Amino acid sequence: MRAMLLKEKGKPFVFEDLPKPTPNEGEAVAKIIATGAGLTIHHTRMGRTPDIKYPLIVGHEITAKISSVGKGVKNLKEGDAVTAYFYVTCGECKWCRINRETLCSNFLGYVGRQIQGAYAEYIKLPARNFIKLPEKLNYKDNPAEVAVICDAIATPYKVTRRAKIAPLENVAVIGAGGGVGIHMVMMAKRAGARVIAIDIAGEKLEKCKEIGADEVIDASKENMTSSLIEMTNGDGLDVAIDFVSTSQTIESATQSLGIGGRFVTLGGAGQDFSASAREMVQKELEIIGSRYCTKQEVIESLELVARGDVWPLVTETYKLEDAEKAHDRLETGSILGRAVIMM
Numbered sequence: 001m002r003a004m005l006l007k008e009k010g011k012p013f014v015f016e017d018l019p020k021p022t023p024n025e026g027e028a029v030a031k032i033i034a035t036g037a038g039l040t041i042h043h044t045r046m047g048r049t050p051d052i053k054y055p056l057i058v059g060h061e062i063t064a065k066i067s068s069v070g071k072g073v074k075n076l077k078e079g080d081a082v083t084a085y086f087y088v089t090c091g092e093c094k095w096c097r098i099n100r101e102t103l104c105s106n107f108l109g110y111v112g113r114q115i116q117g118a119y120a121e122y123i124k125l126p127a128r129n130f131i132k133l134p135e136k137l138n139y140k141d142n143p144a145e146v147a148v149i150c151d152a153i154a155t156p157y158k159v160t161r162r163a164k165i166a167p168l169e170n171v172a173v174i175g176a177g178g179g180v181g182i183h184m185v186m187m188a189k190r191a192g193a194r195v196i197a198i199d200i201a202g203e204k205l206e207k208c209k210e211i212g213a214d215e216v217i218d219a220s221k222e223n224m225t226s227s228l229i230e231m232t233n234g235d236g237l238d239v240a241i242d243f244v245s246t247s248q249t250i251e252s253a254t255q256s257l258g259i260g261g262r263f264v265t266l267g268g269a270g271q272d273f274s275a276s277a278r279e280m281v282q283k284e285l286e287i288i289g290s291r292y293c294t295k296q297e298v299i300e301s302l303e304l305v306a307r308g309d310v311w312p313l314v315t316e317t318y319k320l321e322d323a324e325k326a327h328d329r330l331e332t333g334s335i336l337g338r339a340v341i342m343m
């Protein structure tokens, strides 16, 4: 099968012909139709993620068709249209059992990092990492959009729940121009909120407006905290969602929260910050971390797209052999929405 391999840390992809994988007990193999190229994958391409063994095939957001199943697999059969779940979890610990599997205490790694991913014609995964597409989701005509639902839609879908976003609330999205950020704007809007998109690129902010942001802040030109306080008539934000998460963005965001405000970080730079405990108590603020999404949230996100409630924003597609071109554009932050590799 054709595959793009990372052979050394931080070095470009190498195109190779590899043997097609065969499923062992409890595993299945799927033929890839389309696979997303987002920032999570790009960090691995650049050698910025730990615990990687080379050679590696990256990629985890897929539209695919099951081509063979191993012994004991009951939930899948040849020909099933599927997407994938990014985390490899045990399925048995307390966190897996209560449907919070991103917290799995026997975490086994990520698809496209610790096990081979989707920048190839075929992918082999534990059968429970494949999620069947709902019948009314038209993946045949929209394979690129369907591929990215399992991360670009499902991750912000989870945030709308964790932050308990309610209609008419003031919600700011920091890093709104990014591949998941722009879908966060979409999902917060769908939840009925008034959405303020914050980024440092004018072109991306224009796109945020087009897909529904009520206001935008160009953080390269304006002071984020004072603009947010002004835009909310001095009340402050109900929810701030931070995809950038430097000390500076986190402190601006938490200082912009109003009474009952919630702050959500999705990692980003992952820096330390300081906050006032007195203010947290007086306003009953909440500080929340949110990791990816659960399988159930992927299933519900597929359903939302099938119903036409939201639609993923894919603006660029590439051939497998041109994956490096997509990653050049990811490195410079030039991609609006998501890029997808078509097999």
Ligand SMILES: [Zn+2]
Pocket: 089, 090, 091, 092, 093, 094, 095, 096, 097, 101, 103, 104, 105, 106, 107
């Ligand atoms: Zn577990």
